[in-house]
Amino acid sequence: MKLKSLIAGMALISSLSVSASQGAQFSVLPGVQFGATKADSIDGFSFNLLGAENQNVSGFDLSLIGYRKVNGNFSGLHLSLFLEAFRVDGNMRGISLSLWNDVKGSVNGGTLGLVNTVGGDATFQFGGVNIVNREALVQIGFVNYAQQVGGLQFGLVNATRRLEGLQVGLVNYAENGVLPVLPIVNFRKTLF
Template identity: 30%
Template sequence: MKKRLVAVAFAASVASSFACAQTPVMFSSINLNAPHDNVVHGVRLAVLHGKVSEVKGVDFSLIGMSESDRTTGANFSIAFGANKINKEMTGVSLGWFNWNTGKATGANLGLANITHDVNGLNWSAVNYSTGTTVADVGLVSLSNKSTVQVGIFNKTKHIDAVQVGLVNCADNGFFKCFPIVNFPK
């Protein structure tokens, strides 16, 4: 009887914590969020394409794209997954392809990063940013404005500190294009 009472109390406690909390666990796929919610505070797995408004916690994408407007925490791509943030990300995105059209604070680590404004690190084979970045590390880094770029080919309209690589091009650079190192005038 005691074991049964403990089991019922435990089940009621777990059920009430899930009922009172926001969605702690979600599965997303094309036109499906289970449970049906737009905000996740916990863990989400997206297969093919999953979209929500907000993720606070860990977001996994498996063979497809995990998309959210705002993410605080970590995005992980598994088996050809991709991460897309539409407005704001704070944390880390680790994936084959990271696509951030808003503002990111933290790090984007992957094979390719397409970003807008990054207050942190872009580290991938190809970094492409339409806005401002603090640090780009990769084989090819292209940005509108950057503080530091390190790679084989670096190109920006405006460099704030330094570019280090085989070819470094900056519209405001000491030289428009220069090997090994370039810095602002």
């Protein structure tokens, strides 16, 4: 009897610690989810009323309003119909349209929102405020900042430590630019 209890307990613990992949999810809010739990990954479709939280998401993710959290990686298309914060703790591959996009890793694709923040590298950002902690290829917005720019910054205020491309805006700051601060256009000293 003790052996059966021990085996049953170990099976229960192992089933809780291993995340499963689900094809679809309907979420009212984080923790009140049907078809998947916070520990599950979604591989297909997720519809979220007031928010959701999952391990990894791959596919189409549609949210109305609230807070959407992915604890791992996101791959696919995320659309928010109203006001929402979209947060990915890992990397993102695809496109996200949300009020605030916050990706801790890198973005291979694009983020479109009022505020876009990326902890790693970013391919494309379009929004009010765009911030990249490593290298950005294209940033279009009112205020753009990246540690390094490997393409284009287009906005009212653009700033970078290392420019390997072009800045177009009212104020352009680049430590290695023709001049550190220039109006209208700035580029790397040895670009031309």
